[in-house]
Amino acid sequence: xxxxxxxxxxxxxxxxxxxxxxxxxxxxxxxxxxxxxxxxxxxxxxxxxxxxxxxxxxxxxxxxxxxxxxxxxxxxxxxxxxxxxxxxxxxxxxxxxxxxxxxxxxxxxxxxxx
Amino acid sequence: xxxxxxxxxxxxxxxxxxxxxxxxxxxxxxxxxxxxxxxxxxxxxxxxxxxxxxxxxxxxxxxxxxxxxxxxxxxxxxxxxxxxxxxxxxxxxxxxxxxxxxxxxxxxxxxxxxxx
Numbered sequence: 001x002x003x004x005x006x007x008x009x010x011x012x013x014x015x016x017x018x019x020x021x022x023x024x025x026x027x028x029x030x031x032x033x034x035x036x037x038x039x040x041x042x043x044x045x046x047x048x049x050x051x052x053x054x055x056x057x058x059x060x061x062x063x064x065x066x067x068x069x070x071x072x073x074x075x076x077x078x079x080x081x082x083x084x085x086x087x088x089x090x091x092x093x094x095x096x097x098x099x100x101x102x103x104x105x106x107x108x109x110x111x112x113x114x
Numbered sequence: 115x116x117x118x119x120x121x122x123x124x125x126x127x128x129x130x131x132x133x134x135x136x137x138x139x140x141x142x143x144x145x146x147x148x149x150x151x152x153x154x155x156x157x158x159x160x161x162x163x164x165x166x167x168x169x170x171x172x173x174x175x176x177x178x179x180x181x182x183x184x185x186x187x188x189x190x191x192x193x194x195x196x197x198x199x200x201x202x203x204x205x206x207x208x209x210x211x212x213x214x215x216x217x218x219x220x221x222x223x224x225x226x227x228x229x230x
Contacts, residue, residue, distance in 0.1 A: 105156070
């Protein structure tokens with residue numbers, strides 16, 4: 001079956017620090033990969049995605065590269081801001097799964113202090 | 115509408131009562147999904163609709179949970195005889211053709227359900 005494993009949180013950083021949130025996956029077939037973000041009190045928003053190997057998704061200074069050889073999709077940002085404080089979810093979508101529904105990791109809580 | 119719309123945004127109900135949660139997907143999206151997010155837990159898949167039919171109901175936790183979709187658009191998730199463990203955020207999401215690679219699934223703001 002499909003599964004996503006994220007680094008355990010919570011993660012606490014100071015403003016302007018470098019961020020990495022690790023994500024690895026197991027999938028039957030060739031999935032698309034996503035990072036979603038959930039700000040306090042809000043729903044899930046798509047942050048970035050990649051649909052094939054070596055693709056790099058990027059948005060709002062965040063980046064993640066689809067690494068098929070290591071089955072990974074690590075999220076990075078060079079300089080975090082207080083406004084980046086949120087829960088981050090790594091997810092995969094496989095066409096072989098009914099409805100191509102998303103399979104999520106457990107989420108990583110990020111807190112950025114000024 | 116511009117995004118996935120859910121109502122109510124917050125619902126407090128007494129144990130044993132029935133509740134209905136509504137989802138209005140993005141116009142033209144044929145696929146619709148319900149997920150549940152409990153406090154401190156991850157995202158749990160409940161049910162998937164393609165058009166008005168539900169080919170995958172495997173995530174519904176018990177027969178107290180049901181859902182329907184009409185006109186290929188609005189969906190209602192019904193929880194009968196609510197229990198305290200049903201307290202969670204219920205998230206609805208929609209997508210264009212799920213068979214097309216890379217299509218994004220868009221989420222609503224969620225319905226926060228508290229059973230007291």
